[in-house]
Structures are given as structure tokens and as C-alpha cells.
Amino acid sequence: MNRTLATECKNKVGKPVLLKGWMNQLRELGKINFLILRDRSGYIQLVIEDKKELEKVSKYYVGTVIEVEGEVQESKQAELGVEIIKPKITVLNPVEEAPPVEYNKDEIQAELPTILNYRPITLRNRKIQAVFKVQATVLEAFREALRSKDFVEFRNPVLMKTPSESGADVFEVKYFDGKAYLAQSPQFYKQMMVGVFERVFTISPVFRAEKHHTNRHLTELTHMDGEMGFVTSLDEVLEVIEYVVRHIFEKVNEKNADELKLWNVTTPKLPDGKFPRVKVKEAFEMLQKRTGKSPDRKLDPEPEDERGICKWAMEEYNSDVIWLTHYYKNKNLYTQNEGEFSLSYDLLCRGIEWLTGTIRIHEYKKLVEGMKKEGFDLKNYEGYLQAFKYGMPPEAGFSFGLERITQKIFDFDNVREATLFPRDVERLAP
């Protein structure tokens, strides 16, 4: 007999089936006993009345891998509308010790560090599974959206001879007799690729050697980057990004309705038309009016400011997202400035910066001039500068944090909850 998945049983009422999966729960009530089987499609209930069958599994623990022949029967109470009766069970791989955390409960009763220590089994929790099913959809939707706009996927290297943006907070690698560094972003490569394909994207790990112990810092992250040439206005880039964001949420709602329901969450609220936009200067003035606090106008907004701006966006525009543009001039080598401001844009969502991007300097001379002024050693940027010397269109780009997007869909406090295997100052395993 061929294997039937749990959710396929709906179409096999009255028929014999062969199921395979994990024993996710066993309720022994005496005469009638219930075993919940988990497989890749979902969860289904087996009704065990035969004592011999019960004995096969009752000595083992949650996670025991089994094979079941049984019959599908309608059941109003069962989640799938069907259950399995008269099961004949074969244990394929027993679990002989109780798991250290009860991952098969609706909620795992443990602190986050414990949950992360036992990640290989806590990921089997239904609600936690849901988070990473949604994350898989985010990855797929991001690519789909950009491909539909003529963006070509490429693979950027992670090992670099020169730290990508600045020397600070970069991990050093022993590279044979010399050194290499881990990419802090695919920034330089995506810009080079604009000279090749005009519109490109990459999904890549990025690394930050920041010694922060906060709920928003990781040392390894997944960034979803896009870069586009022949940009004529800020509007044009923001439009593409807004399309990507809409597509991600549409796809999540379409593919992951069950997962969202399990958490009782909805994807962030987007306005009908363009996303609201506010310049940093104006946002700071607004914050001052509302809170009395005067943010330091030379610095980027602090977490508290970002929350204040998002709160205002919801009240004013009924939107969970808001563009914060025209940050005060910054020192990265590739961003275009305009007077005391930079042509930059961050998308905030539910209190946190979620995407960041800028219009780039595309003129070789201007780029070199700026780099010299800031003390960059041009020799280290030979490849990057080639791309500009030999013809670069006006261009702009953006970078999403996969973990943050996932975090904000579920509105988690800690980005680690939205990371499969988080890496931070203290954590490198599992």
C-alpha cells in the first residue's frame, strides 16, 4: 500500500490507508485511546481500542516514529473531520526517554534560552513549525516578486579580502597564511551586478561582530537584497519595494492562513495606496510635539523613536508600515547626499526598522572623491570601483532582514524567535 499523508485522509473516508509519522501525543483513557500522529502535512488522530496495539507504543515517548495501517472514518470532533480507526501500528524508531521539553503542548512551557538549546526538538512544536513555514513563504515570495520585475538572482561571495563596508564589527577568518573577512552585506557585489543585469537580487547570510546582548542583535542574519539601475526618482524604488512587501504578505495570507490562525495574528496592515512617508527631520519634530522629548538630530532614530513613529503611522494613516526617508547625512561611501541629508529610506514596521536602502552614488569621480575624503584606501576597492569607472547607471537598492520580517509578522519581542538557529555573542549551537 502507498503512503497516505494525514491531510489526504479527508478524501479517503471508509478506505484503508497507510500512514507514517511521529507519535505526537498519546492519551490513554483505558478502553479508548487516542494517538495523534504528526507527518509533514499535519496532524491526525488514531483511535486505539486494541490493547495489543496500545502496548506497542505506550512504553515509548513522544517523537516515536511509527507506521500505521488503519481505516479512515468521519469524525465531527476531529480537527481534519476524519480519524483513523482499527490501527495496526509498527514502531519504526522508538524514543526511549522523555524529551527534556514538552514540545507537543500548544505552548512550550520554557524560557527562550531553553527553547533555543533544544531547537531540534522544540522546532517540532506546532506553533513554532508555523513560524518557519511562514518564513519559507517569505523567501519564496520575495524572489517571485522581484523576478516578475526583471530582477536576476545572483550569488554573492561571503569571504572577502576587505571588510565590505567599514572595518568595525567584522569577523576575521584565518585564510591559509593570510586573513579574510566575512561579508557584512552583499552591498558591493549587488552594485557591481547592476552593471551586468541592471536589476539583481540575492538572499545571503551576513555577519555582524557586534557585542550586543539585546533582543534585536544577531551575529549571523539572512538578508534579502535588491539593487536596480536606471532609477530616476526615490518614488520609483519605493514603488518596487512596496510591491515586494505587498506580494510577500499576499502570499503568506494565501499559503499560510492556518499558520497565522494558530498564532492569532494577521500580517501587518498596509494602506490601500502608497505607504506613508515622512522625512527624518519631520518625524523628529512630530515626536517632539507628541512626547516633549527632543531626539538628537545628528543621530539615527533610537528604538524608542521608531516605536513612536510607528504608533503615529497607525493613528494617522491606519498603517503598520511607514517610510522614514532623508536621514541625516551618513558616512557610508556609497550613499548620495543632498545637503545635510542623505537620499535614504528605511521602512519601519510595527515599531522596528525592517528594510533599509539608499540612492547610490553612481558617478566614478564623485565616488572616488568621497572615498578619499573619508580616508578609504582605494586599493582595497579596486573591483568595486571598476564597475563605476566603466559605466554605471543611476541606481538604488534595498535590503530586507528575513528574521525581522518574520518577527514582525508574528510580532515577537525577540528576533531569535524568528530565527531557526540563532547566532549571537553567546550562542553558536546547535
Added chain:
Amino acid sequence: MNRTLATECKNKVGKPVLLKGWMNQLRELGKINFLILRDRSGYIQLVIEDKKELEKVSKYYVGTVIEVEGEVQESKQAELGVEIIKPKITVLNPVEEAPPVEYNKDEIQAELPTILNYRPITLRNRKIQAVFKVQATVLEAFREALRSKDFVEFRNPVLMKTPSESGADVFEVKYFDGKAYLAQSPQFYKQMMVGVFERVFTISPVFRAEKHHTNRHLTELTHMDGEMGFVTSLDEVLEVIEYVVRHIFEKVNEKNADELKLWNVTTPKLPDGKFPRVKVKEAFEMLQKRTGKSPDRKLDPEPEDERGICKWAMEEYNSDVIWLTHYYKNKNLYTQNEGEFSLSYDLLCRGIEWLTGTIRIHEYKKLVEGMKKEGFDLKNYEGYLQAFKYGMPPEAGFSFGLERITQKIFDFDNVREATLFPRDVERLAP
């Protein structure tokens, strides 16, 4: 006027258009001059008769970024069947120096190291562009094939506390006051994830600190990994992989016919039914008969052997691919052995190993026993072992090298030609 892409001009005969792109070639013939404009869609010819217009660009070099208003006219000789007449040109960003390599020729007249040194501009060569358009399709098709078989995408970490497979050939990272290592493969993580989603895949950079100076070794590669649970036979895994391979080539043929034509290549020839299979022992016997050479049966096949086996597969089965299975027992900690052989399978294609995989050990006790025997320190594998202790189905997996697949589609001698920004013992830039 809105921008029109080069290939869209076919539908705008007789109409005015606004084009944007790079000057890819300028042929000055006197009265009539031809400028080939490159944009993300392709190449189109402008016919310049107005001297004033010619002067705007003739002082600049290939790569100069321009904007053109002109009229579309049919042209039998032109590649697209149309050309642009009466162009009014605006230079958006000039190139003021001749590029160090003539990338706008059909073939770049330079050795590979030079081509790689100037990657940001040599990638603009039409044939080289084609390689990486195909590579983008391979990535997309791999994911598409596996998603259609219920595989869930996940992101594995690259920073590891313990080297993933063995201590050899691993890069060491300075990690705050301690050390970390770069993943040699996502092996452990994909196996852990089988306990969560049953079927998973990931596309990820992997790192090999091998001091080899060959045409097949890189220090950073892209691996496309899949892993599946509830596998009952070798057949079942190979069938999934064969489906993935077929889908990749179908998609490449569908999306990249032009790119293949440009190189005058076809995707590797696949047999109508199942891919041919041969056990390593039998392959060695066959090689001995055909060549007189007797390969050392304790070792893996050498490059020369792989080429011999592929030659035989083509003669015998009219196939560019062949499964080589049942390698002699190896020492990795996770592969199931059967007597003196391992339950392993490599897919060879056009003379090279292209994909590798094995049936895994899924029983906790057997895994621990084997690791102890081989001297692995169990403490370093806590997370990995958790997944098995608390319930793992019979499972198997596979790993494709993205660069090698691309290499074999174009039948390049050197894997670097199929790598955007190769990393090797000597090369870390651009």
C-alpha cells in the same frame, strides 16, 4: 515618455520610444554609424546619421550610460528585426577611459585569470552574462522542483561551534574571545530539520579550506541541499533527485534557449526512463576491462575514472548522466553502511561528480556507537544527537554543487568560469 526596453521595440514599429542602457559598441562608418545599446532585456541597434548626435558619444568609451529618444523601424538584418532611427542621445554617465579588456566582443581575448580580475566588467560580456542567467534559472528550478514535492525551504547557519563534518579543511573564525568555524556543509542542520518538516531544502554557501590549485576546487561554493524522511529505498530518493535534474534542464531549456544557443551547447542528455546506475565495484571492474588499469578499490574514483565511467554511460546508455552507487564504506559519521559498502550515490555528469548523497543512519544508538568508535567527541554534537534521540525517521539526502551543474551545462574545463566571484587559495577579490 516611459522607458521602453530593447526587446519591447519589436511591438512598437513606427513609434517613438525612450531607451536607456549602455553603449555596447559604436561603429563609426562616416555617413551612417551604428551604436549597439545594451539594456537588461538585450541589445538593439541605433542608426546614427546626425553628426551632432555622434559627437555626443564618440569621445567616450564602451559602457557609457545613455538615454535615447528615437523611432523604431523594421530591419531585416538587425538581430531583433527592428532598429532605432533618428536617435537623440543624452549621456547619463560617460566612460572616459577604454576598458582594460574588450568585453564587448563575442569572445573576450584574455586568459581566465585576467577575466576574473576584471569580473565586474567581463561579466557584461554577452556570453558570460548568459552563463549566469542560466545559473539563476538553475537556482529557481531546483527550488521549484523540491517545493512541488513538499520540501520546505530553511536557512542553515554558516557559523558553527564545531566543524560540521571533520576537523580537516575547515576555516577558523575569530569569534569575540573564542573561535567559530565556517560550515563545510549544511549536513547536520538539514538532518535536524527532517525531524521538523520531513522534507527540507536549503541553498547555502559552504566553505572548504583545501589548499588545492586545480580547476575543480574553490574555497567557497554554493550547495543546493535536500533531505527527506520516511525513505524506504534507494530507489525512492534517486527518483526524487532525477525529477529535480529533469526539471532543472527543462526549465533551462524553456527560459534560456537563447543563452544556450549563444554558446552552442545543449543541456546534458538524459535517458528517457530511469538514469543508468552502476555500483562502484562493478564500475571499477568495467574500467579495468576497458582500460587495463586497476583502480584502487579502497579509494573513491579518481577524476580519470569518473571520465571513463561517463564515457561508458554515453556509449552504453546514450546518457550524459550516470549513478555511481555503493561506494566503499566511508568514515563520515552519518552514512549507513552495508557490509563493506556504504548506501551512497553520486550522480556523475559529463565526466565529473555532480551530486552526492547517502542513506543516513537514523537510529540514535547506532549513530552514537559509530561516533564513539570513530573517536568523535559526543559533546560537540549535542544538538545533532538530540534530533535522533527524540525520534528520527529513516532518511536520506543529497547535495548539488551549483557551480558544477552550471559548469557541466556549458561543459567548461574550469569551475571558475561558472562562478560569479570565485574564491580560491589565491583569490579573494573582487
